[in-house]
Every structure is written in structure tokens, then in C-alpha cells.
Amino acid sequence: MDLRQLEFLLTVADEANFTRAAAKLRVAQPGVSARIRQLEQELGHDLLDRSGRTVRLTAAGATVLPYARAAMAAVAGARLAVDELTGLLRGRLSMGMVAPYSTTEFDLADLLASFHRAHPAVRITLSEGTADALVESLQTGRLDVAVIGLGAKRPAGLACHVLVDEPLAAVVRADHPMAAAAAIPFAELRERTLLTFSRGTGLRSVLDAASARAGAPLNVAFEASDPGVLVQLVARGLGVGILPESAARALPKLRSVPIVRPRLRGQLAFAWRSEAPSSPAVRAFLQFACDMRPALDSVTEMRSRRQGS
Structure with a gap:
């Protein structure tokens, strides 16, 4: 062998x-x-x-397969350890991101460009996928790190560093009867035609978990993985979008209405295998990313205790 x-x-x-x-x-x-x-x-x-x-x-x-991956990782680690002694960081970073990646709160391209300038010998590859597919790729070792939407539960075996945390809202046209409402209880959404993310995404997992807890089945008529598509459908009056609050800023004729009892939140996070040994390049990237984007976990926990349900 x-x-x-x-x-x-x-x-x-x-x-x-x-x-x-x-x-x-x-x-x-x-x-x-x-x-x-x-x-x-x-x-x-x-x-x-x-x-x-x-x-x-x-x-x-x-x-x-896992033994083969471990053997290849051990060889790569030995080479990189020698490089570290000479002060040279090189290697490979395999990253995934939710498809499509879209947020105004976090600029992944800027982060990758900054890391590349600091460590030009590290080869970076980037691929897209759903949150479920990315989690599987992390768990099996095909990816080193991924930007994923977190669902109701943290994925098993992965460490997460929250990058973006914002409320989910009911997004409607400015001329919709709900547009002037101060808030809408979650249970009342069952009476509406809803547009939201496809199954397999973190935000859809949050919505489905809330629906199960409330015993309030929802009428999801339109699903899409692209928030831009959902925004356009809402703008054409096809229903009520369940989207991150910032999505309403995409078009001036849209309004976001807070969802209460419970208040739902969407999170975007870096994820990586929590116990698997990582290469110096992966460790350097995670440290670099976390230094640039301090974790929001403590902020999220305090907000959840304050808001309750």
C-alpha cells in the first residue's frame, strides 16, 4: 500500500x-x-x-476511506510542520459557502482577499452548496471550513463561529395590509401564503422548528434558495416572505414586519470539524477570520434571554 x-x-x-x-x-x-x-x-x-x-x-x-484521509492528512501535516519551522505558511484551504451566498453584513470575498495577501502560498478553493450538503462535506473531511446558515440545532461534531445574527421578519409590499403592523404573532402566519427558503437551508430549519413547536402548519407556496428570487416574488405580490430582516432593504417598496411569539433569528457562521486535527493553514485561517469577525454567540445568548419567547 x-x-x-x-x-x-x-x-x-x-x-x-x-x-x-x-x-x-x-x-x-x-x-x-x-x-x-x-x-x-x-x-x-x-x-x-x-x-x-x-x-x-x-x-x-x-x-x-477515513483511514486514507487520515494518512494523507498526516503526510501533509508533516510537510507543513517543517514549513512552519522556517516561517513559511503554505498548504491548502478547502472552503464551502451556502448557495447563494448573500448578505450585506459580512464580506467573504474581502476576508479571503485579506488572508491571501497575508499568506499568498496557501491555495484556497471555494465551492457552493446547501447547508445540509456543506455540513456533510465538513463531517466527512471533504471541506476544511464552510460558511453555513445555522438551523435550530448546531450540527454534530462541528465547531461554529457566528458571523451574522439578525431577526427573521415577514416581508411584504408597502401596499400590503400587513405593512403598517407593528408586529405579527407567528401563529397568525398560518393564514398567509408564504414564500421562504428551500428545505436544507439553515433559515428554513429555524422556521420549520418554530412551526412544529407551535403546532401551526404553515402554507409555504413558494420556495427558493436565492433570497433575491424570493424578494422579487414578494415585490410582485405573490405572498408574504419569511426572510432576514435586511432583505426588505433590497427594494424600496418592501416592508419588514417583526415576527413575535416567538421571535425568530437567522445566523450565518463559520463551521469546521471540532475534534479533527487541522493543518497549519486551516488553523491560521480560522484565527485570522475570528480576529476579523469576533464571535456573536455571547451576544445572541444575551439577546435570547432578554427577549424570551
Whole structure:
């Protein structure tokens, strides 16, 4: 067994395709297949199921995968540790972000640019996904860190650093009967046609959890992952948007009405594996990001105690 075999196995597992994996590795596809076959013969089990259109791990492959990741991470860590002794920080940072990423409260591009200027030898990759998909990628080690929307519960095995914390509101057109209301109780939303985020997003999880607690099923007629799409639908009078309060600022003809009993909040956070060893590059980025954006957790907890339900 050698590191190149493990690298090939990891890449095929991540890409779910030999052709894409070979292109990523810059190796001919037969070479990738041959090295993985050698590994399977050595272990005495098939690691990949090649029978479908996509390549999947077998039960044996799923068992081997975390060990393969740990071995590759250990080698990378050894190299980076030597670099640290010479004062050079380099390596790789694999980041995910909720799709689409949209907030006026936090500028991810500015943060990444500032970190790159400070550590130009660190290679950064960025990908998009839903909160659920990003959490899974963090837990399985495909991502080092991600910007996710937090739901009603913190994801298992992950540490979180809250970046943005703002109320959810009922967003309506300025000529809507609700526009002049000081607030609307959550239970009254069941009588409205609602527009909100798709399932799998942190904010939708907050809304669904509140609905379950209140025993008040909601009439969600329109779902979208893009807040800009939802804002446009609200502006055309298709219903009441359940969105971050700042979304009402997108168009001057929209108004936000606070939701009370309970007051709901949406949070955007950095997340990473809480117990897995991280590379010097990942540790440096997290320290850099947290220094630039102090955590809002204590602020959130104090606000929750003060507001209650």
C-alpha cells in the first residue's frame, strides 16, 4: 500500500467518476484504475462499486476511506510542520459557502482577499452548496471550513463561529395590509401564503422548528434558495416572505414586519470539524477570520434571554 494509491482512491470517491478523477489527478484513466485495483487486491476486497453510472464506495471502501484521509492528512501535516519551522505558511484551504451566498453584513470575498495577501502560498478553493450538503462535506473531511446558515440545532461534531445574527421578519409590499403592523404573532402566519427558503437551508430549519413547536402548519407556496428570487416574488405580490430582516432593504417598496411569539433569528457562521486535527493553514485561517469577525454567540445568548419567547 502506498500514498499514491490512497490519493487515487480518495479522488475517485470524491468525484464519483474515474474520468473526472483522472483529469483532476492529471493521470491517464487506466493508470488510476490499475493503482486502485492493486490496492483492492492487497486488501482482499473491492473498494469501489463500478456497476452504475457513478462510482460508489462499497462497504469495505467506506471503512477504508477515513483511514486514507487520515494518512494523507498526516503526510501533509508533516510537510507543513517543517514549513512552519522556517516561517513559511503554505498548504491548502478547502472552503464551502451556502448557495447563494448573500448578505450585506459580512464580506467573504474581502476576508479571503485579506488572508491571501497575508499568506499568498496557501491555495484556497471555494465551492457552493446547501447547508445540509456543506455540513456533510465538513463531517466527512471533504471541506476544511464552510460558511453555513445555522438551523435550530448546531450540527454534530462541528465547531461554529457566528458571523451574522439578525431577526427573521415577514416581508411584504408597502401596499400590503400587513405593512403598517407593528408586529405579527407567528401563529397568525398560518393564514398567509408564504414564500421562504428551500428545505436544507439553515433559515428554513429555524422556521420549520418554530412551526412544529407551535403546532401551526404553515402554507409555504413558494420556495427558493436565492433570497433575491424570493424578494422579487414578494415585490410582485405573490405572498408574504419569511426572510432576514435586511432583505426588505433590497427594494424600496418592501416592508419588514417583526415576527413575535416567538421571535425568530437567522445566523450565518463559520463551521469546521471540532475534534479533527487541522493543518497549519486551516488553523491560521480560522484565527485570522475570528480576529476579523469576533464571535456573536455571547451576544445572541444575551439577546435570547432578554427577549424570551
